[in-house]
Amino acid sequence: MSVQFEMASGAAILTFNNPPLNVVGKALRVGLAEALERAVAAGAERIILTGAGQNFAAGADAKEFDHPAQPPHLNDVLASLVMLPIPTIAAIHGAALGGGLEIALACRYRIATSDAMLGLPEVTLGIIPGAGGTQRLPRLIGLKAALDLIWQGRRISGAEALALGAIDAVSDDPLAAAKALGNDVLGKALNPDFRPAPTADPEAVASALAQAKKRAFGQIAPPLAIQMIADSASQTIETALLRERQIFLELRASDQARALRHVFFAERSAQSQGKSYPAPKRDINAAIVVGGGTMGAAIAYTLALVGIAVTVVETDTAGQSRAKANVTGLIAQGVARGTLTQARADAVTARINFTIGYTDLPPVDLAIEAAFENMAVKQTIFAALQAALPETTILASNTSYLDVNIIAQGISTPGRFLGLHFFAPAHIMKLLEIVKATQTASKTLAATFGLAKRLGKIPVLAGVCDGFIGNRILTRYRQAADLELLNGAQPKDVDQIMQKFGLAMGPYLAQDMSGLDIAYANRQRQNLRHRTDLRYVTIADTLVEDLKRLGCKTNAGWYDYDAGEAKPSARVAACIAAASAKAGILPQASRLEDIAERLMLAMISEAVAILDEGIAARPQDIDLVMVHGYGFPRWRGGLMHYADSLGPTLLVERLERLTAKDPLSWSVPPLLRKLAHDGRSIDSLNHPGAKP
Numbered sequence: 001m002s003v004q005f006e007m008a009s010g011a012a013i014l015t016f017n018n019p020p021l022n023v024v025g026k027a028l029r030v031g032l033a034e035a036l037e038r039a040v041a042a043g044a045e046r047i048i049l050t051g052a053g054q055n056f057a058a059g060a061d062a063k064e065f066d067h068p069a070q071p072p073h074l075n076d077v078l079a080s081l082v083m084l085p086i087p088t089i090a091a092i093h094g095a096a097l098g099g100g101l102e103i104a105l106a107c108r109y110r111i112a113t114s115d116a117m118l119g120l121p122e123v124t125l126g127i128i129p130g131a132g133g134t135q136r137l138p139r140l141i142g143l144k145a146a147l148d149l150i151w152q153g154r155r156i157s158g159a160e161a162l163a164l165g166a167i168d169a170v171s172d173d174p175l176a177a178a179k180a181l182g183n184d185v186l187g188k189a190l191n192p193d194f195r196p197a198p199t200a201d202p203e204a205v206a207s208a209l210a211q212a213k214k215r216a217f218g219q220i221a222p223p224l225a226i227q228m229i230a231d232s233a234s235q236t237i238e239t240a241l242l243r244e245r246q247i248f249l250e251l252r253a254s255d256q257a258r259a260l261r262h263v264f265f266a267e268r269s270a271q272s273q274g275k276s277y278p279a280p281k282r283d284i285n286a287a288i289v290v291g292g293g294t295m296g297a298a299i300a301y302t303l304a305l306v307g308i309a310v311t312v313v314e315t316d317t318a319g320q321s322r323a324k325a326n327v328t329g330l331i332a333q334g335v336a337r338g339t340l341t342q343a344r345a346d347a348v349t350a351r352i353n354f355t356i357g358y359t360d361l362p363p364v365d366l367a368i369e370a371a372f373e374n375m376a377v378k379q380t381i382f383a384a385l386q387a388a389l390p391e392t393t394i395l396a397s398n399t400s401y402l403d404v405n406i407i408a409q410g411i412s413t414p415g416r417f418l419g420l421h422f423f424a425p426a427h428i429m430k431l432l433e434i435v436k437a438t439q440t441a442s443k444t445l446a447a448t449f450g451l452a453k454r455l456g457k458i459p460v461l462a463g464v465c466d467g468f469i470g471n472r473i474l475t476r477y478r479q480a481a482d483l484e485l486l487n488g489a490q491p492k493d494v495d496q497i498m499q500k501f502g503l504a505m506g507p508y509l510a511q512d513m514s515g516l517d518i519a520y521a522n523r524q525r526q527n528l529r530h531r532t533d534l535r536y537v538t539i540a541d542t543l544v545e546d547l548k549r550l551g552c553k554t555n556a557g558w559y560d561y562d563a564g565e566a567k568p569s570a571r572v573a574a575c576i577a578a579a580s581a582k583a584g585i586l587p588q589a590s591r592l593e594d595i596a597e598r599l600m601l602a603m604i605s606e607a608v609a610i611l612d613e614g615i616a617a618r619p620q621d622i623d624l625v626m627v628h629g630y631g632f633p634r635w636r637g638g639l640m641h642y643a644d645s646l647g648p649t650l651l652v653e654r655l656e657r658l659t660a661k662d663p664l665s666w667s668v669p670p671l672l673r674k675l676a677h678d679g680r681s682i683d684s685l686n687h688p689g690a691k692p
Contacts, residue, residue: 011179050091059121074103097117127221130247135240151212287303306454330427378397386412460624486587539579601654608671
């Protein structure tokens with residue numbers, strides 16, 4: 001049964017039993033409604049709600065959201081729970097999220113373990129709490145605290161929930177504490193519905209709306225959640241609960257909610273990929289990172305955070321000193337931001353050692369090369385690692401672009417080699433591209449998928465090509481943006497419209513942040529300037545070669561920088577005009593929306609080619625790469641989900657128009673044409689066994 005019923009010493013114990021998360025689907029709602037009626041009929045003196053296994057109830061069953069809402073609805077079940085004459089207690093352990101926490105909020109009394117996880121994360125799925133969360137939580141903890149939790153979808157521990165007033169007590173055994181709770185204490189407890197409305201706080205509401213506009217730009221749910229919380233101070237709870245439910249149902253059917261559910265399920269699928277490989281014989285407990293620069297230091301820090309002993313290898317004393325400074329700086333930042341306690345910081349520090357050269361390296365489970373993008377340098381490093389380490393050590397390159405099959409050529413046991421492409425900053429970015437070389441063994445992939453899970457990363461399996469999935473799409477995106485400059489746009493125009501589309505920043509500001517010399521070196525390696533199969537724009541090369549503008553680090557790149565503020569540059573505008581004239585192009589005004597459409601078409605076209613070539617196994621993998629690695633708006637569902645919102649037929653029509661005007665820059669991917677012809681969506685390729 002989804003809800004188990006037990007009578008013990010006058011207490012009706014209702015246990016949610018929908019493993020492993022006890023999600024609140026239809027069966028559990030039916031079971032809860034029936035169990036409440038049964039408790040009343042049995043003459044229970046108190047009702048205790050708890051969860052089987054490791055969780056209380058971890059939210060609604062999001063799979064139901066793609067179908068019409070089925071009764072009994074949770075808000076109706078909780079309305080009955082609130083009106084019971086019998087005292088109700090929520091005994092919480094593990095996760096009490098979304099609808100699970102709303103069940104607890106509808107009780108008179110709440111007891112949780114100190115490490116329980118509570119929250120109302122509905123906005124992260126494009127909806128708002130729909131069963132009382134926006135009304136009952138403010139009555140317990142006040143308007144400002146409720147705003148902070150709900151519009152951001154923030155999760156808190158049981159200890160923090162007690163401090164805020166969201167729960168009434170903390171116990172190592174909430175169920176036992178609920179049974180033992182004195183009648184005098186329980187008799188004084190009031191359900192939130194019968195508590196006073198929270199005090200209005202216009203300043204807190206205005207602040208939350210301003211933050212949501214900045215941090216959740218383009219998203220519908222956060223401001224609506226904020227408004228509903230604000231209304232809890234002025235509307236009757238009956239009126240507000242009806243309005244909350246109405247908004248919940250409207251949002252549930254919205255495009256944004258569908259997009260966010262798509263990403264949510266794609267993440268779950270990615271994190272379970274390791275199950276398709278043989279279970280690793282042992283965990284990765286010790287690692288080597290070659291190179292202690294910005295990326296290498298962050299990788300070492302990331303590994304040490306989860307308990308892995310790390311040795312950072314550098315070439316000389318100066319490099320070793322820089323590596324130590326980089327790692328120490330990351331640890332200090334963690335302490336300063338409150339993400340690390342001093343005790344944990346000390347433990348992380350103790351796990352990281354530094355050495356020069358490859359003699360006397362410890363026998364480790366994993367060695368990651370994080371040197372700069374030079375094939376000869378990387379091959380030299382792996383030759384040294386192969387000589388110094390056991391054959392059981394997994395060898396991985398953090399290369400962003402280079403052919404991992406070529407890097408692996410000198411390795412005598414190539415089955416243990418692969419690419420592990422972390423994204424900067426490695427300790428923050430959740431994406432990890434796992435690049436399978438031709439001879440990478442299944443057991444090697446199994447171990448690295450396990451590592452990704454341990455690190456809290458979103459793993460995406462990628463094939464071998466220049467730039468793999470994400471950087472290959474990024475290259476095409478930048479090429480298309482440069483074409484817009486030739487045709488009359490300015491960097492600010494392109495950045496402005498892409499930010500309006502929902503990206504964290506446009507391509508030119510992003511290049512200035514990372515450094516124009518990095519992309520320049522990659523173009524030189526690819527020898528793009530001398531290729532005849534594409535239209536090459538030389539503006540960026542001119543900025544680096546002639547004007548020495550490398551971005552923020554030189555206070556001059558695509559923009560001029562004054563006290564850190566980016567301003568349009570007259571010198572860059574002159575370079576653009578000169579490049580247009582040399583190409584024989586007469587600049588023309590273009591709607592910003594047209595620019596955004598063309599850049600999206602360029603990325604979609606490249607992504608479909610990546611699918612066709614088997615570099616990415618599924619469209620949803622590309623969505624995860626773009627969302628977690630490149631700031632593509634999550635609420636648009638990722639690049640491929642967004643492409644499906646337009647449809648293959650329309651995409652083909654628009655690409656055909658562009659191809660007719662400029663066949664050197666545009667083409668229609670054969671796979672996209674085939675999908676349009678067959679009347680299939682891109683999403684159809686996500687399903688098991690689907691073939692292009």
